[in-house]
Amino acid sequence: MTEITHHLPDWLIRSYATGSLGHAFSLVVAAHVSQCDDCRARLEAEELAGGLVLESLGAVSASDDLRKRVFDGLDSDPPAAFTAAERSGIYPGAVVEAMGGAQPKWRALGGGIRQAILSEDRDGSARLLYIPPGMAVPDHGHNGLELTLVLQGSFSDETGRFGVGDVEVASDDLDHTPIAGMEDVCICLAATDAPLKFKSFLPRLLQPIFRI
Amino acid sequence: MPAPMAAGLASAGKRMDDRKTSAKSPETVCEQTEWLVAVRDRRDKKAFARLYDHFVPRLKGMLMRSGMPGAAAEDVVQDVMLTIWHKAHLYDESRARASAWIYRIARNRQIDVIRRRPRPVPDEMVAEAETRETPEADAVVGLEQEAMQLRQALETLPEAQRDIIERAYVGELTQAEIREATGLALGTIKSRIRLALEKLRHELKDLREE
Ligand SMILES: [Zn+2]
Numbered sequence: 001m002t003e004i005t006h007h008l009p010d011w012l013i014r015s016y017a018t019g020s021l022g023h024a025f026s027l028v029v030a031a032h033v034s035q036c037d038d039c040r041a042r043l044e045a046e047e048l049a050g051g052l053v054l055e056s057l058g059a060v061s062a063s064d065d066l067r068k069r070v071f072d073g074l075d076s077d078p079p080a081a082f083t084a085a086e087r088s089g090i091y092p093g094a095v096v097e098a099m100g101g102a103q104p105k106w107r108a109l110g111g112g113i114r115q116a117i118l119s120e121d122r123d124g125s126a127r128l129l130y131i132p133p134g135m136a137v138p139d140h141g142h143n144g145l146e147l148t149l150v151l152q153g154s155f156s157d158e159t160g161r162f163g164v165g166d167v168e169v170a171s172d173d174l175d176h177t178p179i180a181g182m183e184d185v186c187i188c189l190a191a192t193d194a195p196l197k198f199k200s201f202l203p204r205l206l207q208p209i210f211r212i
Numbered sequence: 213m214p215a216p217m218a219a220g221l222a223s224a225g226k227r228m229d230d231r232k233t234s235a236k237s238p239e240t241v242c243e244q245t246e247w248l249v250a251v252r253d254r255r256d257k258k259a260f261a262r263l264y265d266h267f268v269p270r271l272k273g274m275l276m277r278s279g280m281p282g283a284a285a286e287d288v289v290q291d292v293m294l295t296i297w298h299k300a301h302l303y304d305e306s307r308a309r310a311s312a313w314i315y316r317i318a319r320n321r322q323i324d325v326i327r328r329r330p331r332p333v334p335d336e337m338v339a340e341a342e343t344r345e346t347p348e349a350d351a352v353v354g355l356e357q358e359a360m361q362l363r364q365a366l367e368t369l370p371e372a373q374r375d376i377i378e379r380a381y382v383g384e385l386t387q388a389e390i391r392e393a394t395g396l397a398l399g400t401i402k403s404r405i406r407l408a409l410e411k412l413r414h415e416l417k418d419l420r421e422e
Contacts, residue, residue: 011394015387018380019278019319022387023327030332040334044307048355050319051311052363053381055244059269060276066286070264070293074257078298087335094332193387 004036006166012147013039017046022123024191027094028147028167031189034092035165090151090164095128095189104128111135124193131155131186137178144194146170148178153186155179241356244310252300263310264293271318278383280322291321302336306351309359319383 008029015021016029033040085097095118096102104116106128114130124144128151131137137148137155147169148155154163157178162168170176180186244266250259268289275285295317303313323331366374376393379385385393 011391014380014394015390017316017319018385018390019323019383020385020387020390023329023332025387026323027332030334033334040337043334044312047312047316048309048359049362049366049377050315050381051309051313052359052366053378054267054270054274054315054318055311056363056366056378057270057273057382060273062268062272062286062289066268066290067264069290070268071261073290073294074260074297078294084330084333084336093335097330098332 004038004163004165006160006162006168007036008032008039008042008167009169010042012169013042014046017043017050022193023119023121024124024126025147025193027098027118027126028149028189028191030094031092031151032149032165032167034087034094090187095151098126099128104130106130118189124191126189126191129186129188129190131180131188133180133182133185135180137180137186137188144172144192146172146190146192148191149189151187151189153184154181155186155188156181241305241352242309242311242359245305245352245356248296248300248303248310248313249305251297252303260297263296263314267311267314268293271314274382275318275322278322280326284325288318288322288325291325292318295321306355309355315381322383 012021012025012029016026021029029043033043085093087093088096088102091099091102091104098118099105099116106114106116108114112132113135116128116130118126118128120126129137131153133153147167148162149167150162150164152164154161154166155178156162157168157176159168159174159176161181162178163181168178244263247256247259247262247266250256251263271289271292272282272285275288276282280288292314296314299317303310308316320331320333366377369377376385380390380393
């Protein structure tokens with residue numbers, strides 16, 4: 001396991017634990033926790049607190065029918081929906097689930113850059129990005145907050161270097177130009193909490209900016 | 213819904229006071245966790261019935277407070293209880309108390325249902341799925357001690373802060389509200405959660421090294 005230096009902020013882990021985080025951000029949290037023991041422990045600590053609150057709640061009476069349904073179900077086979085997708089290569093199970101298969105359905109954007117949109121709803125969107133070494137990660141005109149998790153390779157910008165497992169949390173006032181590292185193709189999971197301004201990137205942004 | 217909430221925590225406090233006389237021993241593990249272990253190791257239906265009686269009314273209340281109608285909440289509770297039964301082999305008492313594990317299952321299922329798609333969940337650690345051995349009693353007791361201190365920290369907070377924490381974990385706050393509160397009221401339990409966290413971190417490290 002490589003050294004992860006950029007982690008999830010507390011409020012994101014807490015929002016995930018309490019169920020108030022939208023799908024796109026939840027995907028980033030699940031994918032990061034899949035490869036970060038620190039954040040896994042932080043999530044479990046949040047769930048410890050959640051469990052304590054659950055135990056402290058007043059009781060709401062449940063129907064006899066519910067009891068019957070549950071106890072009748074004990075000797076049946078578990079429903080098929082109970083199995084989660086498994087990790088495939090660099091993709092954590094949650095990403096595999098969102099891709100609907102073991103490999104992304106890439107769409108070329110020009111300049112060697114590709115993307116695969118994983119989800120889009122009113123709470124935001126999530127996509128995979130494929131950036132050849134030395135290329136700029138395209139600006140896709142997001143509003144609000146953007147989370148970028150590195151799954152392969154690395155990128156660097158004014159705020160630092162992001163390797164496998166690292167997550168960058170960027171608000172829209174952060175003016176940055178991430179460049180993929182030279183060691184490998186950079187594959188990232190990127191999520192925003194606002195509708196995208198553009199369905200595809202502007203061509204002028206696809207040119208290599210630096211050749212390091 | 214501040215009134216029932218405050219009542220909920222107050223009665224929890226009372227329950228804890230009642231227990232103080234009998235539960236002084238440091239090697240105590242909470243009984244819900246013991247029931248869940250009995251379900252896991254012995255497929256014990258009586259223990260499962262106890263879990264049912266303890267958690268079902270609370271789960272239903274929590275789901276209703278986070279916005280589900282009663283019938284829909286019962287459907288989710290049904291799935292949660294059956295998941296507990298069918299997935300008990302994945303439960304590790306050195307990493308989660310019964311209530312924490314059940315809390316997670318409830319959230320997962322609730323969100324699957326609300327969004328009509330599977331909630332993204334972290335990959336399970338390999339050790340969870342395949343090589344789980346009987347955890348050391350120390351680890352389980354240590355986690356329980358951290359939990360009791362966290363509970364005490366929650367119960368002794370000023371009412372307004374306690375209220376916002378309860379609302380956050382019940383699921384009544386939005387992402388933006390949690391973000392704001394994490395710097396304020398929720399910050400007050402941060403140090404306590406951090407200690408519990410050190411404990412959990414240690415457990416995970418042990419698992420990796422096994
Ligand atoms: Zn982390």
